[in-house]
Amino acid sequence: MSGSRVLDAALRLRAALDSVAGALAWPDVTGLLMAESGLASALADLGSVRRVDPADRAAVAAELLQARAALARCRILGASASDATTLSLAAQGKAAGYNRAGATISRAAALRGGLKAAL
Amino acid sequence: MSGLMSSLSLAARALDAQRAGLAVTGNNIANLNTEGYTRRSIQLAEGQAGAGGVDVLGTRARRDLLLDARVRQELPAEGRERAIAGALSIVQASVGDPGASLDAQLTSFFDSFASLAQDPTSTVARDGVMLQGRLLARSFNDIAARLDDSRRGADSQIRGAVDNINRLSTEVAALNQAINAANGGEVDGLRDRQVQALKELSALADISVLQRGDGGVDVSMGEGRAMVMGATVYALATVDTPPNGFAQLQVGGVTMTSEVARGELAGLLEVRDVLIPGYQARLDTIAFSVAQQVNTVHQGGTDLAGNAGGNFFATIGAPAGAAAAITLDAALAADSDLVAASQTGAPGDNGAAKLMANLRDARVVNGSATFSEGWGQLVYRVGSDAQTAIAQQKSRLEVVAQVEHLRDQVSGVSLDEESALLMRYQRAYEANARYFSAVDTMLATLLNMMGN
Numbered sequence: 063m064s065g066s067r068v069l070d071a072a073l074r075l076r077a078a079l080d081s082v083a084g085a086l087a088w089p090d091v092t093g094l095l096m097a098e099s100g101l102a103s104a105l106a107d108l109g110s111v112r113r114v115d116p117a118d119r120a121a122v123a124a125e126l127l128q129a130r131a132a133l134a135r136c137r138i139l140g141a142s143a144s145d146a147t148t149l150s151l152a153a154q155g156k157a158a159g160y161n162r163a164g165a166t167i168s169r170a171a172a173l174r175g176g177l178k179a180a181l
Numbered sequence: 182m183s184g185l186m187s188s189l190s191l192a193a194r195a196l197d198a199q200r201a202g203l204a205v206t207g208n209n210i211a212n213l214n215t216e217g218y219t220r221r222s223i224q225l226a227e228g229q230a231g232a233g234g235v236d237v238l239g240t241r242a243r244r245d246l247l248l249d250a251r252v253r254q255e256l257p258a259e260g261r262e263r264a265i266a267g268a269l270s271i272v273q274a275s276v277g278d279p280g281a282s283l284d285a286q287l288t289s290f291f292d293s294f295a296s297l298a299q300d301p302t303s304t305v306a307r308d309g310v311m312l313q314g315r316l317l318a319r320s321f322n323d324i325a326a327r328l329d330d331s332r333r334g335a336d337s338q339i340r341g342a343v344d345n346i347n348r349l350s351t352e353v354a355a356l357n358q359a360i361n362a363a364n365g366g367e368v369d370g371l372r373d374r375q376v377q378a379l380k381e382l383s384a385l386a387d388i389s390v391l392q393r394g395d396g397g398v399d400v401s402m403g404e405g406r407a408m409v410m411g412a413t414v415y416a417l418a419t420v421d422t423p424p425n426g427f428a429q430l431q432v433g434g435v436t437m438t439s440e441v442a443r444g445e446l447a448g449l450l451e452v453r454d455v456l457i458p459g460y461q462a463r464l465d466t467i468a469f470s471v472a473q474q475v476n477t478v479h480q481g482g483t484d485l486a487g488n489a490g491g492n493f494f495a496t497i498g499a500p501a502g503a504a505a506a507i508t509l510d511a512a513l514a515a516d517s518d519l520v521a522a523s524q525t526g527a528p529g530d531n532g533a534a535k536l537m538a539n540l541r542d543a544r545v546v547n548g549s550a551t552f553s554e555g556w557g558q559l560v561y562r563v564g565s566d567a568q569t570a571i572a573q574q575k576s577r578l579e580v581v582a583q584v585e586h587l588r589d590q591v592s593g594v595s596l597d598e599e600s601a602l603l604m605r606y607q608r609a610y611e612a613n614a615r616y617f618s619a620v621d622t623m624l625a626t627l628l629n630m631m632g633n
Contacts, residue, residue, distance in 0.1 A: 089587045149248065
């Protein structure tokens with residue numbers, strides 16, 4: 063992968079992580095869903111990097127450090143979002159999953175159904 | 182006829198219900214920017230058996246106690262970092278920028294000995310050495326005084342925070358009493374104020390809130406120290422403690438300063454009792470090293486009259502308090518002929534002045550750093566602590582805002598819609614989160630590849 067493509071992928075990764083964090087910070091389900099493809103694509107591109115052009119090193123390193131900070135932000139906001147959602151759903155007796163029809167089902171039923179409910 | 186009267190009655194009740202709904206909506210809009218106001222919804226029920234139509238049962242505040250609790254969990258961490266960031270911004274200003282504060286003065290001081298080495302008998306050069314010595318001592322004294330002021334400022338803020346905690350505790354207790362006295366009546370307004378007071382309280386200290394059966398709350402702090410029990414307040418007291426007269430916190434005569442782990446109060450305590458004393462200790466180490474090293478070289482030299490050199494700076498017994506105490510030796514301050522520039526006493530010898538000038542680059546602070554580097558490390562440490570606190574505060578604040586947004590977003594819809602929205606939100610997050618470990622590993626690999 064050429065140097066500029068590495069930099070481009072690093073930029074896209076950071077942008078995707080910033081989008082995820084932004085969508086988590088201002089609960090935006092659509093934004094969250096749309097960020098997933100950008101994240102997957104940038105990850106795939108960066109995964110094939112074997113070397114970085116010395117001329118691009120400083121810029122790539124700066125982007126990667128910013129991406130790492132964005133990832134930390136995603137994790138903090140994600141943990142808080144998960145807690146808040148789990149608490150609210152538990153209070154409604156719905157802390158489980160949902161079936162293909164969108165109806166809520168118990169955790170046991172969700173697991174039986176093969177859904178990897180993370181609640 | 183009875184059919185017509187019945188229909189009119191049904192229509193009238195329906196209009197009443199709609200009018201009540203509009204009033205509630207108007208109230209919600211009017212309070213859009215009221216801090217702590219919780220949106221109300223109207224509760225309708227099918228009319229009495231046989232009568233049909235609709236009845237207004239009352240209004241209900243759409244409050245999610247669990248999300249309120251989640252916000253209260255985040256606020257103390259945010260408050261702590263905010264207090265640290267605020268206090269350290271003042272400390273940062275006190276220590277100045279690298280290259281333009283004490284380090285510049287250190288350089289000028291040692292450079293003045295380099296000038297003296299060029300003309301060891303010059304009165305002007307000797308006066309220059311003494312002037313720079315005096316200015317260096319004053320720089321140490323000023324920075325030590327500013328750090329001490331910052332510490333006292335943190336202590337004043339602690340006392341202010343305690344006053345605020347007691348004021349809010351009193352408000353919560355009064356609200357408990359009012360909610361209890363309402364005896365099941367309309368208490369939404371009181372509950373809004375209760376939530377707001379608890380929110381403010383949790384930003385100040387790491388409190389635990391226990392819901393009472395009557396709608397009131399009990400509040401405790403630290404290791405379960407009661408602050409509010411029903412209508413009773415257990416005030417937090419500040420007790421002046423020697424040697425500095427700084428405030429220690431007590432509840433019911435028991436000291437609990439060390440139990441305060443989060444909230445603005447904890448941040449201020451950390452600044453006063455941990456961070457600033459740490460900076461003071463570093464500054465004292467530098468000042469003590471300067472005085473010791475300079476005096477050692479000076480005592481090894483010879484003054485203008487050919488006598489053995491004495492102290493350049495007044496003797497300091499121990500590092501503690503050295504920055505505040507450092508000053509020119511009284512005898513030397515009165516007579517620049519006592520400056521020892523010569524090593525051997527021979528006419529024109531400048532050995533001591535050269536040795537003194539060389540101290541500028543000697544690694545004497547803790548055996549590993551020059552005086553200027555030691556100072557640079559202190560300035561960097563203050564800046565790094567401040568930046569960490571700012572970043573942490575920003576992050577915590579974002580989490581608080583996120584939970585509040587989430588609560589606002591779901592509080593206006595039905596429970597079914599609310600749970601569906603929450604589930605979609607959680608699933609959307611999980612879809613992204615499954616990449617996080619891979620991203621983390623890949624970032625570590627790439628940064629390692631580039632030597633970061």
